[in-house]
Amino acid sequence: MSEKTAVKNLSARGNISILSLVSVIAFSFVFLLIADCCRIFTAMSACRKAADAAVLAVSQDLLFLERDNAAVTAQEIASRNGCVLKEISVSYDKVSVSAEKRIDFIFLRIFGRQSCSVISVSGTDIIYPWDEVFGLCKRHRFNYIYQ
Numbered sequence: 001m002s003e004k005t006a007v008k009n010l011s012a013r014g015n016i017s018i019l020s021l022v023s024v025i026a027f028s029f030v031f032l033l034i035a036d037c038c039r040i041f042t043a044m045s046a047c048r049k050a051a052d053a054a055v056l057a058v059s060q061d062l063l064f065l066e067r068d069n070a071a072v073t074a075q076e077i078a079s080r081n082g083c084v085l086k087e088i089s090v091s092y093d094k095v096s097v098s099a100e101k102r103i104d105f106i107f108l109r110i111f112g113r114q115s116c117s118v119i120s121v122s123g124t125d126i127i128y129p130w131d132e133v134f135g136l137c138k139r140h141r142f143n144y145i146y147q
Contacts, residue, residue, distance in 0.1 A: 032107035040118065043101045047120035050081035050099040055122045058088070058095045062126055070095075086119060096123040 054074040061073060070090045078085040078099045087098040098121045105113055 029107065036105050036107050039103050039105070040116070043103045043118040044120070046081055047083050047099045047101050047118050048122070050078045050083040050101075051097050051120040051122035053077045053081065054085070054088075054097040054099065055095050055124050058090065058097065059124050059126050062090065062095065063128065083120075093126045093128070094123065095126065096121065 054077040057073050057077055058070045061067070061070060067090065071085075071088055074088050074097050075085045078097075081099075083099040083101045085097070086100040087096075089096040098119060100117050100119045102115055102117050104115045
C-alpha cells in the first residue's frame with residue numbers, strides 16, 4: 001500500500017465522522033420540532049374534549065332547569081381535562097363554552113417562543129320537551145324567561 005492511499009483512507013474516515021455528527025445533530029433538532037408539534041396537537045385535542053364535555057354537561061343541567069351551577073360545572077369539567085375555562089355563555093336555549101390550555105415548548109424556546117395557548121370553543125342549542133318542535137303542547141303556549 002502506498003503512502004498516498006493510506007493518507008486518502010484516513011481523510012475519508014474523518015469526513016464520515018464529521019458527517020455523522022452533523023446528521024445526528026440535524027435529526028435531533030427535527031425530533032424536538034416534531035415533539036413540539038405533537039404537544040400542540042395533543043393540547044388541541046384536550047381543549048376540544050373539555051369544551052365539548054362542558055357544553056354537554058351544562059346543556060343537560062339546563063334541560064332540568066338547573067341554571068345556577070352552570071359555571072361551576074363547566075369549570076370542573078375543564079379542569080378535569082387539564083384546561084382552564086375561559087368563557088361561558090348561557091341563555092335559555094343556547095350554551096357556549098370556551099376552554100384554554102397553555103403549552104410550554106421544548107425546541108421553539110431556542111427561537112424565542114416560550115409557550116402558546118390553544119383555545120377551543122364549543123356550542124349547542126337546547127330543545128326542551130315542551131317546545132313546539134315536538135308538538136306535545138297543542139293547547140297551551142308556554143313562555144319561559146330566565147332572568
